[in-house]
Amino acid sequence: MAKPAKAKPKTKAQTHAPAQDSDSLEKVYSEIEAILKRHAPPFRFEDLGVRNKKSAHITVPKPMVVPGSYGGKPVHVPLAAVILQKGYVGLYLMCVYMNNEAKKKLSPNLMKLLQGKSCFHVKKLDDALRDDIEAALQLGTKTYKERGWL
Numbered sequence: 001m002a003k004p005a006k007a008k009p010k011t012k013a014q015t016h017a018p019a020q021d022s023d024s025l026e027k028v029y030s031e032i033e034a035i036l037k038r039h040a041p042p043f044r045f046e047d048l049g050v051r052n053k054k055s056a057h058i059t060v061p062k063p064m065v066v067p068g069s070y071g072g073k074p075v076h077v078p079l080a081a082v083i084l085q086k087g088y089v090g091l092y093l094m095c096v097y098m099n100n101e102a103k104k105k106l107s108p109n110l111m112k113l114l115q116g117k118s119c120f121h122v123k124k125l126d127d128a129l130r131d132d133i134e135a136a137l138q139l140g141t142k143t144y145k146e147r148g149w150l
């Protein structure tokens with residue numbers, strides 16, 4: 001006689017938090033974008049051009065040659081970018097990517113949001129985080145001036 005088939009277990013209830021409200025992420029994106037805009041000039045502010053996503057970045061005003069990169073071609077070196085992603089706002093700080101010493105000067109509050117080398121996943125903004133982002137951009141500006149890019 002054949003054994004009866006075991007009943008399939010019921011699917012578990014989802015235990016993760018509900019998705020971030022898209023309106024609040026839009027607000028976070030808009031606020032970070034406004035912070036970036038305050039740095040133009042001396043930086044150029046423009047749409048980053050990510051398909052089907054809100055995005056913007058600030059770059060040095062004149063194309064620069066980055067030794068060992070881009071095949072020696074001059075490029076508009078980015079300082080920072082912001083992209084509205086599905087579950088977070090991505091803040092990309094290139095000054096951190098190119099300078100490990102700069103990373104050590106960022107606030108622990110901001111560093112908790114770091115995913116990878118230069119992407120910070122921001123879901124909520126408070127006054128302290130706004131100040132930390134502003135300080136990071138000022139640090140990047142100082143670093144770019146020291147390199148002769150500004």
